[in-house]
Amino acid sequence: MTASTSTCTCGKCFEGWLSPRMRERLEYSTDLRYGLAKSLLDTQDGLPADVSRSLPIDYAEIDIAYYYLPQELREKITSSSSTDAALGDAIYRGYIAVFKVIKDMVAESYEDSNDTPSSFPTVWDVDKRLAELRSEAAAKDAATSADAHPPATLSAKTREHLAAYLDNGGTAEYALDCIVDRAREELSPLGKLYDADQRYIDAVLDGEDGEERPECPNDLDFALVRVRLGLPLETRGVEVPEDEVDVREPVSDEEQGAD
Numbered sequence: 001m002t003a004s005t006s007t008c009t010c011g012k013c014f015e016g017w018l019s020p021r022m023r024e025r026l027e028y029s030t031d032l033r034y035g036l037a038k039s040l041l042d043t044q045d046g047l048p049a050d051v052s053r054s055l056p057i058d059y060a061e062i063d064i065a066y067y068y069l070p071q072e073l074r075e076k077i078t079s080s081s082s083t084d085a086a087l088g089d090a091i092y093r094g095y096i097a098v099f100k101v102i103k104d105m106v107a108e109s110y111e112d113s114n115d116t117p118s119s120f121p122t123v124w125d126v127d128k129r130l131a132e133l134r135s136e137a138a139a140k141d142a143a144t145s146a147d148a149h150p151p152a153t154l155s156a157k158t159r160e161h162l163a164a165y166l167d168n169g170g171t172a173e174y175a176l177d178c179i180v181d182r183a184r185e186e187l188s189p190l191g192k193l194y195d196a197d198q199r200y201i202d203a204v205l206d207g208e209d210g211e212e213r214p215e216c217p218n219d220l221d222f223a224l225v226r227v228r229l230g231l232p233l234e235t236r237g238v239e240v241p242e243d244e245v246d247v248r249e250p251v252s253d254e255e256q257g258a259d
């Protein structure tokens, strides 16, 4: 196999492009996004029904993942503009379920490969899994016949939410875009939000957990990762409003460019 196009120098990159450090960033980014949304939903679900009805949480104001959805989907989710709050809620929950599916697929990749994980789930991988999970009843029928690989299952409620997300134009792409772009912005020195609070990732990348992750030019090649995962080169994350983020690097010279 020729390595003429590979930029890998560490010898540990999956197929010469996905470095251990990049993969760690993507996995941690997945955990962060899902964890945040899950705690938000748990809070909402913990409220008495009459309270949560009168005070619907505006997900858009809290979860940055919202900005990785196309405008049509955002409008359906946002409680102020949506004509059907229940549908908006279901779509948002379905979107968050996609992050959980990706998290589960990453975990499976470790189980399947004896601690030498291979790739990261691509848009195609995840879309395929979503279709399977959605039609779980059909999958179960098939499984009883011969299949020894029963797929992870979703609750009936979650399946409904996933269907709402998919039926309204949702795909794996938006969640993966969010994961990759937030990894770049928050967990890599290329990002605007990379600061002392995120040193955790540095410690992990430097082997605090006992796993060796040699440095490689692929560690920060997010453009390459986007291509390989089936994402468009341009992220939707550019639409994240500046005041939505709590930590911003101060502009080093505010006087610059002033009239």
Ligand SMILES: [Zn+2]
Pocket (backbone or CB within 6 Å): 007, 008, 009, 010, 011, 012, 013, 016, 019, 215, 216, 217, 218
């Ligand atoms: Zn490498």
